[in-house]
Amino acid sequence: MKDLPLSIAIHDDPTRAGGLGFLGSAPAESRESANERTSGTDRIQAGGASRTVYLETFGCQMNELDSELVRGHLAALGYRFVPHAEGADVVLYNTCSVREQAEQKVWSRLGIMGKRKQAGAAGTAESGWSSGFVLGVIGCMAEREGPTMMRRFPHVDLMCGPGELDKLPMLIDNACRTRALDSLERAEARAASIALQGNNHRRSSTLAAASDNLEMLDLSRAFDPDRAEHAGRSAYVRITRGCNKFCTYCVVPFTRGAEVHRPPQAIIDECRRLADAGVIEITLLGQTVNHYHYVHGAAVGADGMELPQVGGRANGQRSAVSAQRSTSFADLLRRIHDEVPTIERLRFVTSYPRDFGDDVLAVMRDSPRICRYLHVPAQSGSNRILRMMNRGYSVQEYLDFIERARAFLPDVCIAGDFIVGFPTETDDDFAQTCELLERVRLKNSFIFKYSPRPGTTAIERFEDDVPDDVKRRRNNALLALQGRISAEVHREWEGREVDVFVERISRTSGSSDRRTSRAPHGVELRWERKGTARSMRASHASAEVQEVQLSGRTSGDLIVVFSSTDQNPEGLVGRIVRARVVGSAPLILRGEVIHK
Numbered sequence: 001m002k003d004l005p006l007s008i009a010i011h012d013d014p015t016r017a018g019g020l021g022f023l024g025s026a027p028a029e030s031r032e033s034a035n036e037r038t039s040g041t042d043r044i045q046a047g048g049a050s051r052t053v054y055l056e057t058f059g060c061q062m063n064e065l066d067s068e069l070v071r072g073h074l075a076a077l078g079y080r081f082v083p084h085a086e087g088a089d090v091v092l093y094n095t096c097s098v099r100e101q102a103e104q105k106v107w108s109r110l111g112i113m114g115k116r117k118q119a120g121a122a123g124t125a126e127s128g129w130s131s132g133f134v135l136g137v138i139g140c141m142a143e144r145e146g147p148t149m150m151r152r153f154p155h156v157d158l159m160c161g162p163g164e165l166d167k168l169p170m171l172i173d174n175a176c177r178t179r180a181l182d183s184l185e186r187a188e189a190r191a192a193s194i195a196l197q198g199n200n201h202r203r204s205s206t207l208a209a210a211s212d213n214l215e216m217l218d219l220s221r222a223f224d225p226d227r228a229e230h231a232g233r234s235a236y237v238r239i240t241r242g243c244n245k246f247c248t249y250c251v252v253p254f255t256r257g258a259e260v261h262r263p264p265q266a267i268i269d270e271c272r273r274l275a276d277a278g279v280i281e282i283t284l285l286g287q288t289v290n291h292y293h294y295v296h297g298a299a300v301g302a303d304g305m306e307l308p309q310v311g312g313r314a315n316g317q318r319s320a321v322s323a324q325r326s327t328s329f330a331d332l333l334r335r336i337h338d339e340v341p342t343i344e345r346l347r348f349v350t351s352y353p354r355d356f357g358d359d360v361l362a363v364m365r366d367s368p369r370i371c372r373y374l375h376v377p378a379q380s381g382s383n384r385i386l387r388m389m390n391r392g393y394s395v396q397e398y399l400d401f402i403e404r405a406r407a408f409l410p411d412v413c414i415a416g417d418f419i420v421g422f423p424t425e426t427d428d429d430f431a432q433t434c435e436l437l438e439r440v441r442l443k444n445s446f447i448f449k450y451s452p453r454p455g456t457t458a459i460e461r462f463e464d465d466v467p468d469d470v471k472r473r474r475n476n477a478l479l480a481l482q483g484r485i486s487a488e489v490h491r492e493w494e495g496r497e498v499d500v501f502v503e504r505i506s507r508t509s510g511s512s513d514r515r516t517s518r519a520p521h522g523v524e525l526r527w528e529r530k531g532t533a534r535s536m537r538a539s540h541a542s543a544e545v546q547e548v549q550l551s552g553r554t555s556g557d558l559i560v561v562f563s564s565t566d567q568n569p570e571g572l573v574g575r576i577v578r579a580r581v582v583g584s585a586p587l588i589l590r591g592e593v594i595h596k
């Protein structure tokens, strides 16, 4: 098929001018010209100065990292981020297309925002709302829906796919300028507020990847410890983007494009900078993170620096021929572990079963600061369904991998993903999935009912023929099975000592300020916040001593909840404490701190 990219060429990208040093320098020319065209009464001005932005993120860790990079990029240009959409000059949704539910939330947000914009245009905006704000959709939904979304929701001012996020400042500028035009000019100018790769536009060569400006976004990352996870001590680092696997149910290869591997030195330098900023836990991200493989000398810039390169379909293990001239995932793990020793925990997600060589497991075994945790989706226990999913491995190969992993790493904790109700899935197929789960005894699983996603191969090839009540029944049955196995796995940890990276205050006694936070794996942590024991004693003679509950994770990603009467419990967040496991539940361990 002829390549017909949806992307619209935009030549006045202000971010291009400064090359690698573009952060913090919005070109004066674009700032002035946009200011001229912007209403004097309008709070939105060209250039980031004085613009406020509300950014909401849906989906996976990759989206969270994209949002962090966007935040750093825009903040360096003078934008100020606010916690509520109300009153913001720019409202951005970073979207996910993998699950229908996540998309529904965005459609709902867009509907509400459309009404707000109409009210703004009619001069009847509620107090607190700006008279006309810029509404943008970024991420996978923007890429998948394309200009269709702009037609369906004419109040959407800009769209930016995940492969074009470096263009976002320019898109916001264009959208601001467009607002000051008459309707005819506006229709024409609106095209300049779209940056998408287009579903047919996959990077097909090393050169194309090398010219990929997204690398600049990663390289110029503006890490903000105050905004970062867990008191600024935990961070994501991307090592690959995109995916070449083409599982039939998945839209990611179309929305995020071909797999691109970053140069190892760029990754290690980024880890070192984060460590210098106080980060002690790094999670390496990739759609199939263990497929990382960088061939040296294949993509080099004019300045001699290595550039990102497109990945192949082969597995990530080193061949004898390329071993000397390439960096495998195992090599990369070992280099980060050895060259950035202040990183106390190194994790990676998500792994692909077929690509897991013994070399990675050996490096994990020999590197104490690499976490004993693997997230390796199985998806189904039926070989027939795995073939229809185009997963590229058999049930036996998945079982062999689990056995190898446990032989190298006896204390490893493994999580997985399953999809139930894939087209044509029979009771027998589902029984095989249950049997697989019984055999591999994962610590937890992310279990999803199949829903056909537009743009995927499965929606074109297969009829969604498993009735919803059957999907629901299988989903509940697999959840129940996983619940029993999780409880057994957690019980095995009772009496053992573990190191816990403290992530958050989960609960204090009392009820003056009740809050709820949702931790990963669906564990809901209600917490209530009152004054410290000392302040309570000062103000209320009868105040009880406050017992604070904190939660964190072991190296194997098990959640540990423990109590503390520390007067500064917030000070424990972002630290690693030693704890003894004194109890367990299906999804958590209860611990007692031995020493901090």
Ligand code: SF4
Pocket (backbone or CB within 6 Å): 243, 244, 245, 246, 247, 250, 251, 252, 253, 287, 288, 352
């Ligand atoms: S490996 Fe399969 S499921 Fe994962 S991102 Fe790639 S295509 Fe999607």
